[in-house]
Amino acid sequence: MPAAPRYIVPQSALESVRNPKEIEEETGGRLGVALVDAQGQLILGFNRDERFAMCSVFKAPLAAAILTGADSGKFGLDGQVSFSKRDILDYAPAVRKNAKRGRMSMSELAQAAVEVSDNSAANLLLPMIGGPPGLTAFFRAHGDNVSRLDRTEPALNENKEGDEQDTSSPAAMAGLMGRLLFSHMEKDSAQKLRGWMEASRTGDARIRAGLPKGWTSGGKTGSCGTAFNDVAVVKSPSGDEYILAIFLDRPKVESKKAEAAIAEAAGSALAFIAQAQKSGL
Numbered sequence: 001m002p003a004a005p006r007y008i009v010p011q012s013a014l015e016s017v018r019n020p021k022e023i024e025e026e027t028g029g030r031l032g033v034a035l036v037d038a039q040g041q042l043i044l045g046f047n048r049d050e051r052f053a054m055c056s057v058f059k060a061p062l063a064a065a066i067l068t069g070a071d072s073g074k075f076g077l078d079g080q081v082s083f084s085k086r087d088i089l090d091y092a093p094a095v096r097k098n099a100k101r102g103r104m105s106m107s108e109l110a111q112a113a114v115e116v117s118d119n120s121a122a123n124l125l126l127p128m129i130g131g132p133p134g135l136t137a138f139f140r141a142h143g144d145n146v147s148r149l150d151r152t153e154p155a156l157n158e159n160k161e162g163d164e165q166d167t168s169s170p171a172a173m174a175g176l177m178g179r180l181l182f183s184h185m186e187k188d189s190a191q192k193l194r195g196w197m198e199a200s201r202t203g204d205a206r207i208r209a210g211l212p213k214g215w216t217s218g219g220k221t222g223s224c225g226t227a228f229n230d231v232a233v234v235k236s237p238s239g240d241e242y243i244l245a246i247f248l249d250r251p252k253v254e255s256k257k258a259e260a261a262i263a264e265a266a267g268s269a270l271a272f273i274a275q276a277q278k279s280g281l
Contacts, residue, residue: 018268020046027261028252034170035269036178036243043242044269048171051146052247053159055222056117057173057229058135058149058166063110063196064180065129065138067189070106077107081124089153092120114196114220119153126152139176142184146172157224159249173231174245181233181243194218194233205259206230207244210266217244226250228258234270244269 024031024046032047042048070077080103088096094112098104104112109125112118129135132149139147147168149156156166168176181190198218207230208217219232231245246265251258 018264018271020265020268023261023265023268026253027248027258028250029258030249031261031265032170032245032247032249033265033269034174034245035273036171036174038178038182038241040175040178040182042171042175044272045171046265049146049169051164051167051169052229052249053157053222053224053227054147054149054166054168054173055157055159055224055227055229056119056122057168057220057222057231058147058156059113059117059122060193060197060220060231061139061147061176061180062122062125062129062135063114063193064185064189065135066106066110066125067193068138068185069129071186071189075106075128077105077110079106080104081106081109081128083120083124087120087124089119089123092118094118095120095124111196114193115200117200117202117221123152132156142176142179144168144172144176147176159224159226161250168247170245170247174243177231177233177245178243182241197233203230203232205256206262207232207234207246207266208263209259210263210268210270212267212270215270223255228255228262230262230266232266234266236270236273242270242273 020033032050032052034048035044036042069075082103093116095118109121112121135149150165197220203219203221207219211217214237215234217232217234219230222229228248234244235241246262248258
């Protein structure tokens with residue numbers, strides 16, 4: 001089978017848009033981009049089907065799995081999850097604040113996992129859906145045959161070259177989040193997840209920083225030392241919504257420049273939409 005093309009749009013359509021390949025080369029790493037509309041149509045992709053470490057991006061579909069489980073009656077969002085000091089990882093701002101209480105509700109944990117990317121919150125939630133295999137099964141149940149979670153925090157951040165554990169692709173993650181938020185989840189639960197993503201500030205220097213004037217977004221980032229990721233719901237001034245996933249693996253530039261590259265790739269992808277509409281593509 002021939003290799004998937006790096007672009008799914010005519011190169012001529014990108015004449016006034018920054019070329020993702022140029023952005024990639026400037027970072028010295030590997031860039032992946034996928035843009036999906038509200039109907040699930042893949043509009044633009046660059047290295048879209050290549051595998052990248054998910055890092056903390058997995059926490060958005062994890063929260064979706066928790067909300068979906070509550071909607072189906074498997075558990076209640078007000079249900080309390082107990083924890084001890086040994087459950088508190090190095091990065092666990094929300095869980096650490098509740099150390100004296102020793103418990104948090106499933107809703108509080110899901111919110112913490114998305115809004116502040118709390119690692120302990122994610123680890124405390126995973127057993128509720130069957131651990132990493134359970135989340136992978138959730139991916140499959142919602143049409144994603146690529147993404148997989150194999151380990152918990154912090155081991156999932158290892159990102160050895162060529163290792164498929166705890167990876168996804170830009171197209172798979174954008175498609176999954178699009179199906180969840182636009183059609184598969186109950187409306188109220190989808191809105192709750194959107195609210196958490198919009199409240200998160202971890203991506204202020206990534207996709208959000210590259211939005212054209214009038215656009216808004218809510219996203220979930222992932223960072224694991226060797227990778228910088230972001231997946232976001234982006235909304236145009238006219239109300240059209242898209243899912244944009246951008247992964248950057250092993251850049252040779254400092255973190256601020258890596259984040260700036262993601263912002264520039266976001267601006268490039270969204271500028272393409274405007275140009276494509278103008279061109280009648």
